[in-house]
Amino acid sequence: MAIDLASLPLPASADASKFVDFGREVKGVNPGSLSPEQFEEVKEALYKHDALLFRDVNLTPEQQYALTKAFDPQSESYGHGNNKTEGTKKSILHPDLKTIPRVPQVQLIGNGTVYNHEGLAEAMLKHPSHTTFHKTRVSAEEEAKGITRFYRWHIDAALYDLSPPKVTTLYGIQVPKGNRQTCRYDDGTGDELDVPLGTTAFVSGKTMFDILPKDLKSVAVRSKVRYAPHPYVWMAPAHALSTGLGNRERGIGVAASEERRKVLPVVWKNPVTGNLHFQVHPCGAAELIVDPLPAGASREGALYPDGAHLTDLKEVRGLLYKMQRPAIAPSLVYPHDWREKDLVLFHNRGVLHSVVGAFTSDQVRADPIGPTEEDVKAYA
Numbered sequence: 174m175a176i177d178l179a180s181l182p183l184p185a186s187a188d189a190s191k192f193v194d195f196g197r198e199v200k201g202v203n204p205g206s207l208s209p210e211q212f213e214e215v216k217e218a219l220y221k222h223d224a225l226l227f228r229d230v231n232l233t234p235e236q237q238y239a240l241t242k243a244f245d246p247q248s249e250s251y252g253h254g255n256n257k258t259e260g261t262k263k264s265i266l267h268p269d270l271k272t273i274p275r276v277p278q279v280q281l282i283g284n285g286t287v288y289n290h291e292g293l294a295e296a297m298l299k300h301p302s303h304t305t306f307h308k309t310r311v312s313a314e315e316e317a318k319g320i321t322r323f324y325r326w327h328i329d330a331a332l333y334d335l336s337p338p339k340v341t342t343l344y345g346i347q348v349p350k351g352n353r354q355t356c357r358y359d360d361g362t363g364d365e366l367d368v369p370l371g372t373t374a375f376v377s378g379k380t381m382f383d384i385l386p387k388d389l390k391s392v393a394v395r396s397k398v399r400y401a402p403h404p405y406v407w408m409a410p411a412h413a414l415s416t417g418l419g420n421r422e423r424g425i426g427v428a429a430s431e432e433r434r435k436v437l438p439v440v441w442k443n444p445v446t447g448n449l450h451f452q453v454h455p456c457g458a459a460e461l462i463v464d465p466l467p468a469g470a471s472r473e474g475a476l477y478p479d480g481a482h483l484t485d486l487k488e489v490r491g492l493l494y495k496m497q498r499p500a501i502a503p504s505l506v507y508p509h510d511w512r513e514k515d516l517v518l519f520h521n522r523g524v525l526h527s528v529v530g531a532f533t534s535d536q537v538r539a540d541p542i543g544p545t546e547e548d549v550k551a552y553a
């Protein structure tokens with residue numbers, strides 16, 4: 174049976190003209206038992222639409238792992254944490270991750286204590302919150318009124334040694350009921366976004382690239398990012414900006430092999446559509462290497478026409494922020510309104526995402542993050 178695609182419900186805040194191709198609900202198939210033909214259709218839809226939603230799905234961790242792995246059979250991994258580089262207590266990801274014993278590639282994330290889940294007798298989960306990561310925070314009084322922030326805009330990737338996973342799967346097991354929240358940017362723009370409690374927010378890397386002015390597009394296509402050594406340890410104490418789009422303070426030095434540090438293009442080409450997606454994890458970026466303009470290109474108004482190697486962290490972050498901030502404007506964010514048994518697949522090489530909001534201790538939630546790619550190599 175062919176798969177059936179329907180538009181995702183957009184919130185009133187979204188500029189629908191910017192979401193024409195973004196996101197689809199997939200109907201008529203069980204993602205836990207796709208035929209090879211159905212899988213090929215799902216895969217193509219994922220690269221075309223960057224995020225796919227399946228509703229009312231019953232999925233075991235084994236099925237979730239198999240589905241995620243099918244997108245890149247050569248590799249076994251997870252993007253959120255791995256034992257060697259991110260599982261250390263010093264890593265900022267450490268408190269957020271609990272693995273399913275039977276299928277360690279699948280991780281449980283959420284808030285509160287979960288009992289007897291897939292072999293975990295008791296898991297104490299803590300929903301990450303901006304209050305521990307940002308330089309400034311929403312006051313406790315405002316938080317009580319439902320004001321919150323984006324936690325951290327990111328790509329799921331170790332950004333050290335391993336290649337970024339292609340696909341991440343998120344499966345909503347338990348979704349607490351609660352009032353909607355107001356996600357505030359607190360960056361002087363007055364921007365804010367009405368969001369469901371505990372949403373996962375997505376922005377399109379394609380849109381991030383498409384809306385850049387010509388001079389910044391030119392820099393983007395000519396640039397590579399050099400990531401910090403062990404970025405998640407590095408960024409842990411480097412308090413973030415109020416938009417969650419990068420850090421304000423310096424990271425801490427970590428002993429690392431220089432050649433295993435990742436150098437990745439700023440713009441990634443979608444293998445199916447050929448579109449370009451601006452894909453930078455702003456918190457881990459340490460340097461920018463800009464190639465000179467190609468022969469014959471107009472130098473008029475061009476930035477870094479002869480190329481550059483930017484190593485000043487303030488300059489690197491300033492330039493990236495200038496290029497990325499427009500794309501997290503409220504009208505360009507898709508905040509997923511989780512229902513129980515929702516399965517979301519997203520193109521990790523085509524979008525940025527962020528946890529949003531804050532739960533009180535009685536709002537229990539548990540989403541396992543499916544495996545993405547390269548990291549199991551680090552376990553082996």
Ligand SMILES: [Fe+2]
Pocket residue numbers: 253327328329526
């Ligand atoms: Fe993530």
